[in-house]
Amino acid sequence: MYEPDVSETALPRRERERLMRRRAMLEAARAVFAEKGYLQATVDEIAQRAEFGKGTLYNYFTGGKEDLLFAIFDEIYDDLYHLIVRSFSPERTRQYPTRELFEQFIASCFQFFLDRQDLFKILMKEAHRMIFGDDPEKTAYFLRQKERINAALVPPLETAMRRGELKPLPAQAVAHMIMGNINGCQMHMMLECREDPSCCPVEETAQSMARFLTTMLFDGLLADPAGVRPSPERPTS
Structure with a gap:
């Protein structure tokens, strides 16, 4: 059940109720989109799931189904942005190695x-x-969100570079690479679970994939990351 945060409890009652209704509509849209797919979902189904009239839903989301979709995108990107900020808070940065x-x-x-x-x-x-x-x-919207997420990762990368824990590479490019690899692994996980729904438990999957990707990002493919081994001699004819 949704519980308002501290900032919401300070709002006037009418505004709190408006936020709760909007939240209920977004939760209904998420459920219907996940079950039916976006193209097959209808505003009628979403309104019925949220237990509001269709007209009431349009009062909150004038663009109907597409407005609901972009509101969900906004929340997903916001959540991911805050996940990055929390993961690299000053306290955590002091507590853990890079x-x-x-x-x-x-x-x-x-x-x-x-x-x-x-x-x-x-x-x-x-x-x-x-x-x-x-x-x-719409293209510009997704590019802005992508840049926003990557930019949130730049400060911790620059901090690690200043400390000498990472190579002094362009932080923005490194952020793009990290998030691109995470997205690629997510696609792989999604396809793997689609092929085999009984694949390993979610928590184990997240941890094992994180270990794999961290090893790739920090150690690369070299068998001897501490030094470069000489190339094998080419046979002479």
Whole structure:
């Protein structure tokens, strides 16, 4: 059950009720999108699930189903942004080594994805359709959100570089690489679970994938990451 946060409890009663109704509509939209898919879902179904009239729903989301979808995108991106900020808080940065911080962060990202897996399948599909569609405003929306998420990862990377714990590479490019690899692994996990729904437990999957990706990002593919081994001699004819 949704519980308002401290900032919401300070609002006037009418505004709190408005936020609760809006929340109920978004939760209903998430459930219907996850069950039916975005294209098959209808505003009537969402309104019925939320236990409001269709007209009431349009009072909150004038664009109907698409407005609901983008409101859900907004919340997902906001949640991911705050996950990054929490993962690299000053207290955690002082408490954990950089490598451990990033492994915990990557595991949290995978858990975040797996906890919303059915919804993410719909969101990924619709985001891909819109990014490569004919509406430049929608394309720009996703590019802005992507840049916002990557930018949140830059400060902890720059801190680790200043400490000499990471190579002094362009932090923005490294952030893009990390988030791109996380997204790629999420796609792999999604396809793997689609092929085999009885795959390993969610928590184990998140932790094992985080260990794998952290090893790849920090150690690379070299068998001897401490030094470069000489290339084997080419046979002479």
